[in-house]
Amino acid sequence: AVDGVVRVARSEGLLIGLSSGAVFKAFLKVRERFGDVTYLLIFPDDIYKYVDIIGRFVNST
Numbered sequence: 001a002v003d004g005v006v007r008v009a010r011s012e013g014l015l016i017g018l019s020s021g022a023v024f025k026a027f028l029k030v031r032e033r034f035g036d037v038t039y040l041l042i043f044p045d046d047i048y049k050y051v052d053i054i055g056r057f058v059n060s061t
Contacts, residue, residue: 002057017045
């Protein structure tokens with residue numbers, strides 16, 4: 001999930017939370033299977049309650 005958060009932040013500039021990062025990672029798997037069609041992702045949280053966790057992850061990569 002953290003990897004999804006970082007990827008979305010870097011590529012789209014959206015500060016999503018861990019649940020949203022999990023949504024994004026699941027989307028990547030679905031897209032691999034079904035291809036490039038239109039998808040709707042709902043991101044249920046934002047990064048602000050996870051700042052410490054994400055900061056540690058980003059600093060380690």
